Amino acid sequence: MTAFVELKGKVAAILWRWSLTKGLRNRTRRFGSPGEESQWATMRVLETERLLLREFCQADLNDLVTWEGPSGEEFTEAQARRFLNFCFAEYFKLGVGRWGMLLKSTGGVVGNCGFCYINFKQKIGEVAYYIAPKYRGRGLAAEALGALIQFGFADIGLARIQARCGPDNTSSERVMQKAGMIFERMVLSREASKSGSRTDKMYAVVSCDFKTYSKTGIPPGA
Numbered sequence: 001m002t003a004f005v006e007l008k009g010k011v012a013a014i015l016w017r018w019s020l021t022k023g024l025r026n027r028t029r030r031f032g033s034p035g036e037e038s039q040w041a042t043m044r045v046l047e048t049e050r051l052l053l054r055e056f057c058q059a060d061l062n063d064l065v066t067w068e069g070p071s072g073e074e075f076t077e078a079q080a081r082r083f084l085n086f087c088f089a090e091y092f093k094l095g096v097g098r099w100g101m102l103l104k105s106t107g108g109v110v111g112n113c114g115f116c117y118i119n120f121k122q123k124i125g126e127v128a129y130y131i132a133p134k135y136r137g138r139g140l141a142a143e144a145l146g147a148l149i150q151f152g153f154a155d156i157g158l159a160r161i162q163a164r165c166g167p168d169n170t171s172s173e174r175v176m177q178k179a180g181m182i183f184e185r186m187v188l189s190r191e192a193s194k195s196g197s198r199t200d201k202m203y204a205v206v207s208c209d210f211k212t213y214s215k216t217g218i219p220p221g222a
């Protein structure tokens, strides 16, 4: 079964790359899982002060192999290829997927972010983000998250954007706070955290609060 799923992913990734070379890809695509309620949106380039967020491409492999995995282990070429194929498959199947984060000063890919869940009916989206260890602690994740939230409200038309982290993931929690999100509740996690906890902290922001926060820097509820 796992082999079949991997094969499907690889086929989708090949089709994605082929559609690029043939110029067949429509920039405005169906946004959402096949069979579910969906809408059209463009996964455009997003820009912040220090970052350029764009779709991944094959040439990013060289940067990806310099990343480290979550526990500090080396990110092997095979893992990097699998990650890229996963991204290409997402673009092909869903029309949108992970943005690669490029540091403007070097052009290097230092992380990724994107929507891991969207409910169009309820106008709710959930975001996730990752920064390679070498580049952490510089405020890059918060910068990228701000741009992603802005995209979710303005381009997709979401009313609420949420994100979650393990109870011991202090830096991630701080990233959500810096992007204007507020703690909402504890939720059951999808997998156990490093400390073995089975709960996550759920943070969220609604469109009108984000607008105010962007203008004034005053967090919701303050």
Ligand SMILES: CC(C)(COP(=O)(O)OP(=O)(O)OC[C@H]1O[C@@H](n2cnc3c(N)ncnc32)[C@H](O)[C@@H]1OP(=O)(O)O)[C@@H](O)C(=O)NCCC(=O)NCCS
Pocket: 070, 127, 128, 129, 130, 131, 132, 135, 136, 137, 138, 139, 140, 141, 142, 143, 164, 165, 169, 170, 171, 172, 174, 175
């Ligand atoms: C979470 C993650 C994205 C943060 O990336 P980053 O670029 O270092 O984040 P930022 O620099 O924007 O912000 C980190 C904040 O956490 C704070 N922080 C870090 N470790 C901390 C700790 N142990 N205690 C308190 N604050 C801490 C930093 O001081 C900083 O806040 P500040 O700017 O107010 O000083 C990165 O660690 C990562 O990729 N982790 C693995 C993936 C993950 O956990 N993703 C989140 C779940 S979707």
